[in-house]
Amino acid sequence: MSEGRGRLSSVRGKGSLPVRAVAELLEPETLQLLKNECGGLQTLLKNNHQVFRVEAGRVHIRDWRDRNPRRAAGRRKPVAPGAVKTRPCWFHTHHPQGCPLQAQLCAYAHGTHDLRPSTRPLKKMKNTLC
Structure with a gap:
């Protein structure tokens, strides 16, 4: 798990991980449960958009300090x-x-x-x- 934590620690510093790498951090049973409950890991991440941002197959921890929202301000x-x-x-x-x-x-x-x-x-x- 220490290797996983090392990879995740860079996320706060504007880094990201491929969705596949995030999935590899979870047990297969957990992934199957997520798929059965809500459509899978990517859906879970997108449903928790306050915390995560998924773009081009990569998972980013949302940084609320960013003043440049990705969506058009008029749509929000x-x-x-x-x-x-x-x-x-x-x-x-x-x-x-x-x-x-x-x-x-x-x-x-x-x-x-x-x-x-x-x-x-x-x-x-x-x-x-x-």
Whole structure:
């Protein structure tokens, strides 16, 4: 696993991995479960677009410091004021180097003290994996 961690550590520094290399880090049973639940690894990564960006068969960790969004600004819906700080920040919670943004600049909560109740209606969850 140390080799895998070494490869992944470069991702924060604007690196990327081919989807195949990411798949090789997972057990075959996990890949099959992902395929059965939501269509596979690439679908899971795209569904978690807040964390990952998949382009040309390569997986990038999304860097929210980038001010050049890949999509046209007109196509993106504005963030509703009631949606800010209503969910925990994935980077703050899970990434070894934490969130690249300061807490006041991140749209997600950096700890329970930062978490606010949502004013948006709840969505129905299709499944828990994807």
